[in-house]
Amino acid sequence: MEIRKAKREDxxxxxxxxxxxxxxxxxxxxxIDMNFEVTNMYENYIDxxxxxxxxxxxxxxxxxxxxxxxxxxxxxxxNDIGILDALxxxxxxxxxxxxxxxxxxxxxxxxxxxxxxxxxxxxxANTKAHNLYLKNNFLPVKETMKCIIG
Numbered sequence: 001m002e003i004r005k006a007k008r009e010d011x012x013x014x015x016x017x018x019x020x021x022x023x024x025x026x027x028x029x030x031x032i033d034m035n036f037e038v039t040n041m042y043e044n045y046i047d048x049x050x051x052x053x054x055x056x057x058x059x060x061x062x063x064x065x066x067x068x069x070x071x072x073x074x075x076x077x078x079n080d081i082g083i084l085d086a087l088x089x090x091x092x093x094x095x096x097x098x099x100x101x102x103x104x105x106x107x108x109x110x111x112x113x114x115x116x117x118x119x120x121x122x123x124x125a126n127t128k129a130h131n132l133y134l135k136n137n138f139l140p141v142k143e144t145m146k147c148i149i150g
Contacts, residue, residue, distance in 0.1 A: 001098065003105050006046050006053035006065065013062050014042040014053065021088040028125040042067070052109045056089070056098050064089035066102040070113060082110040082118040087129075103136045 006014060015038040026032035045051045051069035055062045067086040073079055084106060089098045110118055120138060122129045 001063075001101065002057045003054055003101055004057070006042070006055050008043070008046050010053075010055055010062060011043040011046060014055070014065055014067075015039060017062070017065055017088045017090075018042070018067075018086060020090075021086055024088075025123060025126070028123040045069070052106065054102055054105050054109075056093075056102055058093070063093045064098045064102060066106050068106055068110075068118070070115065071119075079116045080113075082106070082113075082115045084118055084120040087120075099132055100136060103132075 018038045018041060019036070022032060022036060022038070023034055026034045042053060045067065046053060048069070050072075051067070053065060053067045056064040065086070065088060066084065068082055068084045071081050071083050073081075084103075087099060087102060089102075107118065118138070119141075120133055121144070122133055124130065
């Protein structure tokens with residue numbers, strides 16, 4: 001397996017994988033539109049200095065990716081932080097260390113930028129993702145709560 005920075009020619013495949021990620025999340029959040037398709041997102045971030053998209057490849061085929069960015073400190077925060085915004089691994093390659101390797105490379109990117117923290121949002125019902133992040137030294141810090149009113 002190879003992990004490298006995404007290239008502009010990867011954008012269409014990355015948009016497709018983000019569509020799959022959103023649909024996976026729809027299994028845990030009924031407010032997600034399962035018909036939504038991402039068509040033009042990652043083209044905007046591949047060359048952005050404040051973000052990173054890494055792809056995992058086997059035989060030159062993208063099997064997973066991670067996307068994150070730097071959230072700059074504001075008046076309430078002391079430091080910039082890394083936001084791990086998206087992580088997806090194709091079904092056939094799950095539980096084979098691909099996600100762990102992507103997270104490790106994302107951490108290296110964050111360290112080189114002198115970030116002290118990385119945040120990720122994960123749906124509570126998605127226990128596999130939750131456990132993946134726990135295994136990679138992420139700790140629960142915040143909780144989003146939802147009240148279904150209708």
